[in-house]
Amino acid sequence: MEGAEFAGAWAAASLRAATPLLFALVGETIVQRTAIINLGVEGQMLVGACAGFAAASVFGDPALALIIGGATGLCLSLVHAALVLGASANQIGSGIAVWMLGLGLSAYFGRAFVGAEVVGFGPLFAHADTGLPFVDQLLSQLTVATVIAVLLVPAAGFWLYRTRAGLRWRAVGESFAAARALGLRPARIQFAAILVGGFLAGVGGAVLSVDYTQTWAQDITKGRGLVAVALVIAARWNPWLALPVALLFGGSEAMVLRLQARGVEVSSYLLATTPYLICIAVVWLSYARLRGSGGMPFELRGVFGGAGTKGDR
Numbered sequence: 001m002e003g004a005e006f007a008g009a010w011a012a013a014s015l016r017a018a019t020p021l022l023f024a025l026v027g028e029t030i031v032q033r034t035a036i037i038n039l040g041v042e043g044q045m046l047v048g049a050c051a052g053f054a055a056a057s058v059f060g061d062p063a064l065a066l067i068i069g070g071a072t073g074l075c076l077s078l079v080h081a082a083l084v085l086g087a088s089a090n091q092i093g094s095g096i097a098v099w100m101l102g103l104g105l106s107a108y109f110g111r112a113f114v115g116a117e118v119v120g121f122g123p124l125f126a127h128a129d130t131g132l133p134f135v136d137q138l139l140s141q142l143t144v145a146t147v148i149a150v151l152l153v154p155a156a157g158f159w160l161y162r163t164r165a166g167l168r169w170r171a172v173g174e175s176f177a178a179a180r181a182l183g184l185r186p187a188r189i190q191f192a193a194i195l196v197g198g199f200l201a202g203v204g205g206a207v208l209s210v211d212y213t214q215t216w217a218q219d220i221t222k223g224r225g226l227v228a229v230a231l232v233i234a235a236r237w238n239p240w241l242a243l244p245v246a247l248l249f250g251g252s253e254a255m256v257l258r259l260q261a262r263g264v265e266v267s268s269y270l271l272a273t274t275p276y277l278i279c280i281a282v283v284w285l286s287y288a289r290l291r292g293s294g295g296m297p298f299e300l301r302g303v304f305g306g307a308g309t310k311g312d313r
Contacts, residue, residue, distance in 0.1 A: 008136065010251075016146055018243075018249060019146045020224060021224050022149040024204040025242045026152050026156050027196060029242060030156060032173070033237055035173045035299035037091050040080050040097070040099050041197070042102065042225025043098045044202055045102075045204055046105075046106040048073040049206055050110045050209070053065070053110070054113060066145070066211075069206025069210070073199055073201045074199040077198020077201075079097075080095060080198070083097065091303055107219070119214070121144050125140055145207045153242050157239040171184065176299060223276065224249075227279050231248075231282075259271060
């Protein structure tokens with residue numbers, strides 16, 4: 001019985017830790033399906049976290065905070081869209097510039113909130129009593145943000161693989177020439193994808209500060225945006241695989257927190273690297289297996305090789 005309760009508590013903690021990353025991961029997966037890579041996800045999560053936390057402090061409404069956080073991430077994604085689609089800038093360089101911009105903006109405007117706390121979403125089923133310890137522990141700790149993130153996975157998968165609009169977006173990622181032959185304008189679709197990805201990254205950042213940690217600290221994302229960009233490879237550019245991949249990070253982070261709570265005599269700094277080391281190992285294994293084979297959208301190979309140009313669109 002105690003084992004079931006422990007497993008349920010760990011599963012809930014893993015889901016909550018994975019929730020901010022899951023928003024960003026699904027968004028970046030959609031973006032990369034259109035042959036755009038956006039390293040600025042880290043900056044978009046940071047400004048989303050800052051704006052969301054500020055909104056929660058002022059209005060006391062976590063739902064409004066998530067919307068404002070998403071809108072802020074979307075606004076920052078316009079910079080990436082303008083540089084890549086409007087000025088034909090290198091996508092890697094543009095993403096880094098957006099990341100640095102988000103880092104600076106969140107550090108400047110977030111100074112007034114350092115150490116402050118907000119009230120996030122309450123548990124959806126605070127007094128769950130199904131008679132099943134695992135289920136009760138799981139339900140009693142879930143919030144609406146986690147439920148939305150989990151539902152986002154099948155929604156994105158269905159849209160991308162079962163709708164005409166999703167087929168068009170995938171066609172852009174596979175071949176600009178084929179997309180144009182279908183009467184599509186690849187740049188327009190890529191612009192829409194960048195905005196969608198920016199909005200979801202901003203929501204992910206707001207979930208992190210408003211719902212998960214309920215506090216604000218400079219560089220609060222601690223690289224989650226970059227982890228999301230890397231884990232797209234492990235998810236094979238497929239939204240359906242985003243949840244299990246995000247849980248790798250969330251589960252390992254929950255494990256680290258429990259080890260620290262139990263007083264394990266290992267440097268907390270070394271323990272904190274565990275989720276990132278696991279993600280690096282998974283990405284390396286995935287890349288080694290996928291190299292030279294399917295999975296990556298064809299036009300995205302040119303971006304990784306530095307060959308993506310506006311003229312191709």
